[in-house]
Amino acid sequence: MSTAVATASPTRAITARHVGWAGIALGFVAWFIALPPALMRSPVPSVIIGLLAMTAGGWAIRAGEKRLGWGAVAAGIIGGAGAIASTQSGVGNLKDVVTWSALIAATLRYATPLTFGAMAGIVSERSGVVNVGIEGMMLTGAFFGIFGADLLDSWFLGLLVAMAAGGLLALLHAFFSIQLRADQIVSGMALNFLALGITGYIFLDHYGDQGTPDNISRVPDVSIPGLKDTSFFGDAIGKTNLLIWVSLIAVVLLTAYLFRTPGGLRLRSVGEHPRAAETVGISVMRTRYVAVVASGMFAALGGAYLSIGFVGSFNQGMTAGRGFIALAAVIFGKWRPAGALAAALLFGFSTALAQRLPAFSPSAAVLFQALPYVLTLIAVAGIIGRSRPPAAVGQPYVKE
Amino acid sequence: MSIEPQEPVEGQALSGEEGPEAVAITPAARLAAYVQGGGVLVPVLTAVLAFFIGGLVILVTGHNPFSTYKAIFNGTGLNWFFPWVTGSDRSTAALNLQQTLIVTTPLILTGLAVAFAFRCGLFNIGGQGQYLVGSYAAVWAGSSWAGMPRVLHILVAILAAIVAGAVWAGIAGLLKATVGAHEVISTIMLNWIAIWLGAYLFALKGPLQNSDPSQQSVPVSNDVASSAKLPVIWGDPELQGLHIGLFIALAAALVFWVILNRSTTGYEVRAVGLNPEAARYGGISVARNYILVMAVCGAFAGLAGSLDLLGWQFRIATNDILNSANVGLGFFGIAVALLGRNTASGTVIAALLFGALLSGTSQRNLDPTIFEPELASNLTLIIQGLVVLIVSADVIVLTMLRRGRSMFRRRGAPAGAEAEPSS
Numbered sequence: 001m002s003t004a005v006a007t008a009s010p011t012r013a014i015t016a017r018h019v020g021w022a023g024i025a026l027g028f029v030a031w032f033i034a035l036p037p038a039l040m041r042s043p044v045p046s047v048i049i050g051l052l053a054m055t056a057g058g059w060a061i062r063a064g065e066k067r068l069g070w071g072a073v074a075a076g077i078i079g080g081a082g083a084i085a086s087t088q089s090g091v092g093n094l095k096d097v098v099t100w101s102a103l104i105a106a107t108l109r110y111a112t113p114l115t116f117g118a119m120a121g122i123v124s125e126r127s128g129v130v131n132v133g134i135e136g137m138m139l140t141g142a143f144f145g146i147f148g149a150d151l152l153d154s155w156f157l158g159l160l161v162a163m164a165a166g167g168l169l170a171l172l173h174a175f176f177s178i179q180l181r182a183d184q185i186v187s188g189m190a191l192n193f194l195a196l197g198i199t200g201y202i203f204l205d206h207y208g209d210q211g212t213p214d215n216i217s218r219v220p221d222v223s224i225p226g227l228k229d230t231s232f233f234g235d236a237i238g239k240t241n242l243l244i245w246v247s248l249i250a251v252v253l254l255t256a257y258l259f260r261t262p263g264g265l266r267l268r269s270v271g272e273h274p275r276a277a278e279t280v281g282i283s284v285m286r287t288r289y290v291a292v293v294a295s296g297m298f299a300a301l302g303g304a305y306l307s308i309g310f311v312g313s314f315n316q317g318m319t320a321g322r323g324f325i326a327l328a329a330v331i332f333g334k335w336r337p338a339g340a341l342a343a344a345l346l347f348g349f350s351t352a353l354a355q356r357l358p359a360f361s362p363s364a365a366v367l368f369q370a371l372p373y374v375l376t377l378i379a380v381a382g383i384i385g386r387s388r389p390p391a392a393v394g395q396p397y398v399k400e
Numbered sequence: 401m402s403i404e405p406q407e408p409v410e411g412q413a414l415s416g417e418e419g420p421e422a423v424a425i426t427p428a429a430r431l432a433a434y435v436q437g438g439g440v441l442v443p444v445l446t447a448v449l450a451f452f453i454g455g456l457v458i459l460v461t462g463h464n465p466f467s468t469y470k471a472i473f474n475g476t477g478l479n480w481f482f483p484w485v486t487g488s489d490r491s492t493a494a495l496n497l498q499q500t501l502i503v504t505t506p507l508i509l510t511g512l513a514v515a516f517a518f519r520c521g522l523f524n525i526g527g528q529g530q531y532l533v534g535s536y537a538a539v540w541a542g543s544s545w546a547g548m549p550r551v552l553h554i555l556v557a558i559l560a561a562i563v564a565g566a567v568w569a570g571i572a573g574l575l576k577a578t579v580g581a582h583e584v585i586s587t588i589m590l591n592w593i594a595i596w597l598g599a600y601l602f603a604l605k606g607p608l609q610n611s612d613p614s615q616q617s618v619p620v621s622n623d624v625a626s627s628a629k630l631p632v633i634w635g636d637p638e639l640q641g642l643h644i645g646l647f648i649a650l651a652a653a654l655v656f657w658v659i660l661n662r663s664t665t666g667y668e669v670r671a672v673g674l675n676p677e678a679a680r681y682g683g684i685s686v687a688r689n690y691i692l693v694m695a696v697c698g699a700f701a702g703l704a705g706s707l708d709l710l711g712w713q714f715r716i717a718t719n720d721i722l723n724s725a726n727v728g729l730g731f732f733g734i735a736v737a738l739l740g741r742n743t744a745s746g747t748v749i750a751a752l753l754f755g756a757l758l759s760g761t762s763q764r765n766l767d768p769t770i771f772e773p774e775l776a777s778n779l780t781l782i783i784q785g786l787v788v789l790i791v792s793a794d795v796i797v798l799t800m801l802r803r804g805r806s807m808f809r810r811r812g813a814p815a816g817a818e819a820e821p822s823s
Binding site for chain 1: 457461523525575579581582584585586588589590591592593596597599600603606725726727731734735738772774775777778779780781782783784785786787788789791792793
């Protein structure tokens with residue numbers, strides 16, 4: 001009865017949403033106050049806030065916001081339990097693990113390849129072509145980035161070589177999925193194997209057992225004067241890799257392009273209803289070709305960041321499933337750049353946290369490495385709600 | 401000009417080779433009909449083309465493709481079948497052939513694990529994770545309870561692996577069926593979770609690290625007890641002779657065929673694969689089939705893991721687990737299934753091809769003076785990728801052949817020929 005009333009009246013439904021979100025936020029707060037720098041050593045306030053979060057969730061569920069409400073209840077339980085666990089553990093350990101500035105810096109580092117990968121996924125899928133080959137395109141970018149930077153002795157040219165190689169691999173995907181109307185998932189998967197073989201082959205053929213040399217030109221860090229020496233922001237974002245900023249700018253630009261320009265509208269229309277797009281004079285084929293190749297370039301930048309931005313070397317298969325996590329970020333972010341960035345940051349944070357958790361339990365340290373993958377699995381399971389892909393995604397277009 | 405009924409084109413590549421036999425008029429239509437009826441021409445052309453492009457890769461990197469392929473062929477041991485190979489060459493060939501068949505065994509099963517999912521319209525990329533959890537379960541069961549009667553111990557260890565694999569894959573099936581999580585992403589994530597799970601289980605001080613006091617600094621499992629080792633039927637048991645697992649794998653292929661073609665379950669699975677909406681309309685529970693199919697796939701892959709462990713590896717080390725992240729047998733299962741057109745017999749033959757390729761390019765079998773084995777294993781990956789790529793598009797070969805579209809005519813060659821090596 002009450003739910004029927006609530007869903008019928010729009011104002012009540014909006015309030016329920018707000019309460020739901022507030023509940024989720026309270027769940028985070030419950031845990032947050034038990035961590036440094038607040039470091040509340042008594043669990044009582046956290047438990048009270050956690051209960052508040054659960055109450056808010058319960059209210060939201062009654063008012064019809066089921067998914068959000070359950071999210072708030074879960075946030076309350078997790079936040080409260082986490083806070084209790086935190087108050088039980090040593091202050092020293094907590095301070096080791098939870099240093100927010102360092103965690104933020106690490107989150108950005110781990111999130112950047114995922115952000116680029118997610119942008120690759122969005123561009124391609126918005127145009128109607130599924131791209132599960134992002135992993136392979138990233139790996140191609142990672143290798144050819146360092147290969148180019150080594151041969152041409154310039155990180156900038158390395159990035160260009162990476163993008164060219166990633167674009168070329170994407171062109172192959174475009175040819176198969178657009179021209180030959182291949183099964184896009186299978187052909188994308190084929191690219192992953194192909195990229196693994198080709199990069200591994202050239203890597204071994206050229207570098208042998210030695211691996212890539214140490215003195216390769218690397219993408220520089222950008223230090224922000226003024227901010228660099230402040231204690232918190234300085235540690236977090238005062239000195240970060242150029243490509244991290246590029247990835248954030250790419251998110252803004254891609255959002256603007258997709259939703260504020262005629263070109264973006266065309267791209268989206270091709271992914272939603274190619275027949276209608278073709279009718280008004282948009283070339284579906286050309287739009288998709290361009291989108292897929294751009295997708296490969298984005299993915300390659302993510303890979304190049306890994307090799308010449310982050311790590312400084314290459315090893316076989318170094319992308320380690322990041323392309324697929326990026327795809328999950330696309331779904332999680334509902335095919336919107338900002339949403340995907342949020343998801344990438346979440347996955348990046350989980351990796352950053354996993355790197356620091358061994359302070360608590362060295363024997364289980366290895367298990368924490370699985371955290372980003374578990375989180376991705378939970379994310380695609382649709383905790384945040386089912387998201388709707390572009391209508392024509394995965395369907396080859398046949399011109400009449 | 402084509403007289404077959406027009407069927408939906410999408411999903412055909414994934415879901416089956418059965419189609420109405422057509423009255424062939426033109427060579428193109430005859431070819432199409434042949435393929436529709438489960439012909440071997442397209443898979444053979446696919447493999448030939450992939451090897452040809454692989455040969456080009458060898459050539460442009462400054463090696464001789466002919467001597468390389470010859471060395472790889474000799475590494476496979478398939479020359480054992482030539483009566484003119486005698487003496488020490490023959491005994492080497494026998495050893496190599498045993499290796500090839502040992503690798504073929506799990507490949508048949510991981511291939512079936514992918515093929516079964518394809519027949520239901522699912523893409524199981526999680527074969528590797530399912531294989532790994534199967535091998536964890538097998539090594540745990542095989543190294544516990546030493547002294548159990550041999551047949552019983554082997555069965556228990558295999559069963560443990562089958563259950564582990566089925567449960568692991570079942571997670572992906574459950575997520576697909578209940579919340580619609582795409583199985584490509586969920587199975588890939590389960591692969592990585594399985595890898596880190598294994599790295600944890602057998603790590604130093606991990607729960608399943610070996611209990612040998614002199615081996616405490618080695619992150620490796622206990623050895624499988626001799627009562628759980630599979631009997632060796634050809635070659636020296638101490639030198640990785642051929643174990644009976646090959647016959648278990650062939651039996652599994654038979655089971656695959658029977659389930660798929662001679663049971664109600666198989667009928668439902670194929671119906672869901674061809675058109676889930678129509679199947680749902682016809683009263684078939686699509687969700688139930690997704691869970692069931694993934695569990696069966698996991699069972700096949702888990703069985704593969706147990707046969708490797710009980711047949712010749714006998715122990716599992718964290719290094720091997722981590723190294724298998726991208727190049728494990730579970731991944732080769734994809735190419736095996738696709739090349740075998742997702743049928744039981746096709747999978748067995750494709751598994752032999754890839755088994756031969758893997759053992760022929762292995763450190764142990766390939767003559768390093770002719771071609772670097774490490775390079776060759778990447779060549780295997782390239783060939784695998786090419787096979788999958790060409791297969792992904794071969795449904796278009798059929799479409800073009802059937803409709804006599806201009807694109808095919810102009811090029812005058814099977815569409816597979818348009819595959820080009822990238823970069």
